[in-house]
Amino acid sequence: MSVQGRWSVVETPGYDMSVPTAYIQFDQDGGESAFNCLAGVIHGTYNAVEFA
Numbered sequence: 001m002s003v004q005g006r007w008s009v010v011e012t013p014g015y016d017m018s019v020p021t022a023y024i025q026f027d028q029d030g031g032e033s034a035f036n037c038l039a040g041v042i043h044g045t046y047n048a049v050e051f052a
Helices: none
Strands: 005-008 023-027 030-035 038-043
Touching: none
Parallel strands: none
Antiparallel strands: 005 023, 023 030, 030 038
């Protein structure tokens, strides 16, 4: 299973950051995120992701 791609953020419990343009994007080199007026970059990658 791959989590690569652009994921829309539809809910942020306890925070007012879930706007229509909020997202997290994962790619082979890391990724990026944008929540309301907060933006960030994800440096590096992980080889495995576990889902419970």
